[in-house]
Amino acid sequence: MIRVPPQAIDLAKRFEGFHRVPKNDPGRAHPYICPAGYWTVGYGHLCDPKHPQITEAEAEVYLARDLQSALAATLRYCPVLATEPEGRLAAVVDFTFNLGVGRLQTSTLRRRINQRDWVAAGQELRRWVYGGGRILPGLVARREAERHHLIQPHGSWSS
Secondary structure, three states: OOOOOHHHHHHHHHHHOOOEEOOOEEEEEOOEEOOOOOEEEOOOEEOOOOOOOEEHHHHHHHHHHHHHHHHHHHHHHOHHHHHOOHHHHHHHHHHHHHHOHHHHHOOHHHHHHHOOOHHHHHHHHOOOOEEOOEEOHHHHHHHHHHHHHHHOOOOOOOO
């Protein structure tokens, strides 16, 4: 069984962040509405607005489960990634985690990945930067990081 690439975990943590409750209990995160308008908690875990606050350790458990689901969906719709470098898989797992399997399933991105056209797939990633009907700078940065992993799967990335 293929494991969630560490780069996917790093991408998700970097771009989701752990939203704390500094006034009440700085070690806990509370549900919040993300820039795209969804209730989330911890590291981008979708939730109900009444979800209880969680610790960072609990957020890590949610993230691990969410990324495992994203990995399974990514490999189901982009089976070529099972034999590609881990960086490529990480990029698409992060995309799937962030936007959902439905977006991957129906996308031109999926087609380009399965054709192993990495440059065109990287260009497709740049189209997925909208949330709530507007371009979100955080999504622009995230897609560029994913694009880097997709095109240069063995290279390093920092920002």
